[in-house]
Every structure is written in C-alpha cells, then in structure tokens.
Amino acid sequence: MLELKQTRYRYHQEWFEFTLGVKQGEILSLIGPxxxxxxxxxxxxxxxxxxxxxxILIGGQSMLPLEPHQRPLAMLFQDNxxxxxxxxxxNIVLGIHPSLKRTPEVLKKVKExxxxxxxxxxxxxxxxxxxxxxxxxxxxxxxxxxxxPLWLLDEPxxxxxxxxxxxxxxxxxxxxxxxxxxxxxxxxHLNDAKAIAHRFAYLSKGSISVVGNIEAxxxxxxxxxxxxxxxxxxx
Numbered sequence: 001m002l003e004l005k006q007t008r009y010r011y012h013q014e015w016f017e018f019t020l021g022v023k024q025g026e027i028l029s030l031i032g033p034x035x036x037x038x039x040x041x042x043x044x045x046x047x048x049x050x051x052x053x054x055x056i057l058i059g060g061q062s063m064l065p066l067e068p069h070q071r072p073l074a075m076l077f078q079d080n081x082x083x084x085x086x087x088x089x090x091n092i093v094l095g096i097h098p099s100l101k102r103t104p105e106v107l108k109k110v111k112e113x114x115x116x117x118x119x120x121x122x123x124x125x126x127x128x129x130x131x132x133x134x135x136x137x138x139x140x141x142x143x144x145x146x147x148x149p150l151w152l153l154d155e156p157x158x159x160x161x162x163x164x165x166x167x168x169x170x171x172x173x174x175x176x177x178x179x180x181x182x183x184x185x186x187x188x189h190l191n192d193a194k195a196i197a198h199r200f201a202y203l204s205k206g207s208i209s210v211v212g213n214i215e216a217x218x219x220x221x222x223x224x225x226x227x228x229x230x231x232x233x234x235x
Contacts (some may be wrong), residue, residue: 001026001182002045002150007054009044016040016206017054024149027176027183029193029214032203033229038186041203042152045184047071058150073150074143078158081139082127088114088138089123095142113141117171133164137171144175151176153185157192165189169196190233193217202226 001024008017016037022028030038043049045056047068056063063071074095082091092110093100114120117137127135136156143151153172157165173196176183187193193200193214200217202210210223219231 001059002184003055003057004041004045005055005057007044007051007056009040009049009051011040014206018044018208020201020208020211022182022184024182025176025180026199027173027185027197029197029200030184030186030203031188031190031193031200031217031229032209036203037206038203039154042075042154042184042186045071046073046075046152072148073152074146074148075152075154076136076139076143076156078155082135084127086126087123088119088125088127088130091127091138092141092145095145109145110141113145116144116175117141133160133168136160136168140168140171140175144179149180149182151181151183153183155186155188158188165192166195172196188233190217190230202229 002022004018004020006017006019008015018037018041030041032038040049044051045063047063047066058072083094089110090100092113093102093106096106096109111120111123114123117140119134119137119141122130122134127138130138139156157168160168169192172183175181185196194217197214199211199213201208204225210226217230219227219234221227221230
C-alpha cells in the first residue's frame with residue numbers, strides 16, 4: 001500500500017532518508033527518539049515536505065506529482081484541528097465536502113461515522129462543549145468519512161490520559177480492521193504501539209534502523225540502540 005524508496009529530504013544541514021514498505025491493512029508504528037524523523041516521514045508521504053530524491057508510492061502510484069489534497073490518505077494530529085464555530089456534524093461533513101454541502105447522502109455517512117466512534121448523540125454540539133477525548137473522536141470520524149485507504153496518525157492521543165488513549169486506540173484498530181485501512185502511527189508510548197500495531201519501524205538519526213514484528217519490540221532486541229531505547233521508555 002505504501003512504499004518509500006530512498007526518499008531523501010534535507011532540513012537545514014540534516015539529511016533524512018527513508019526506505020520502507022507497508023502492506024495493505026497493516027498497522028505500522030513509527031518509534032524513536034525526538035528528532036529522528038518520524039513526523040518528517042509522515043510530512044513527506046502527505047505532501048507537506050517535498051523530497052529531494054527518491055520515490056513515494058501509494059497503491060503503486062507515485063505521489064510526487066500530487067498536491068496534498070490529491071493524495072489518497074487522511075491525517076490525524078495531536079491537535080485535532082476542529083473548527084470551533086462549527087458543530088460536530090459540520091466538522092465531520094468537512095471531511096467529505098469542504099464547502100459543507102449537506103446532502104442526505106452526506107448526512108447519512110456523517111451519522112454512520114459518528115456512530116462508529118460513539119458520538120451519535122453529540123452531532124449538534126460545538127467543540128467547546130466536548131472533552132479532549134470526544135474532540136479526537138470527531139477528528140477520527142472526519143478521517144473515516146473520507147474513505148481513504150491510508151491513515152497517517154501523528155501522536156493523536158498523546159495528550160489523553162492512559163485509559164482514554166487505550167479506548168481511542170481500540171476504536172482506530174477496529175475501524176482499520178473492519179475497512180482494510182492501512183495505518184502508519186507515530187507514538188512515543190511503546191504500550192500504544194504494542195496495543196495496536198502489527199509491526200514497528202525504529203527511526204534513529206534520520207533513517208530507519210530496524211523494522212520488525214511488534215512482538216520483537218523489547219529490551220532484549222539484538223539491535224543495541226533499540227534495546228536501550230525500549231529499556232529507557234519502560235522507566
């Protein structure tokens with residue numbers, strides 16, 4: 001579903017280079033220290049950073065000629081990016097129609113998406129009337145209605161308490177599995193990665209050092225730097 005082939009990007013004097021493959025329906029977690037390039041990788045895939053060389057493919061199609069809004073993906077950030085003056089319903093409608101066109105078909109999709117994330121009774125509320133977890137559910141519903149095969153999640157639940165995070169991860173996992181959505185998620189919580197991901201990619205110093213099954217993400221890993229990173233994260 002997603003392929004990065006020696007995709008290079010320079011930020012000031014720092015170089016980032018990524019080679020990675022993610023299968024359809026797979027959930028991959030990006031982990032690693034701050035500054036390793038996790039968010040940069042997502043920014044290149046989504047089109048907000050333009051690589052100097054290499055290739056980015058989604059479903060076998062090159063993304064490089066396409067603007068961000070043309071790419072078959074949806075993004076979810078830590079900041080939920082909701083419009084405070086719009087209701088929950090209209091914030092979700094934006095995922096389908098930026099012009100807020102509310103046809104019966106659109107409203108049906110919005111209600112279904114809201115129901116999937118447990119917000120069917122909150123459609124008329126404003127974001128200011130919601131909790132942090134509910135706001136992230138709205139943002140997730142907006143991703144869902146876009147019917148995109150790839151979701152990029154950049155630490156979307158890190159500001160939530162552990163119980164809410166666990167609940168939201170479960171919602172993402174169920175939606176992804178039920179709809180064969182491919183998910184690439186940045187997180188600094190290793191327990192979150194273990195709760196949702198099939199595989200992980202460990203980034204260090206601007207490149208991907210290790211890719212493996214999530215079961216191998218432990219402090220006894222053969223890769224010394226990864227093992228040290230996991231050990232530090234457990235304390």
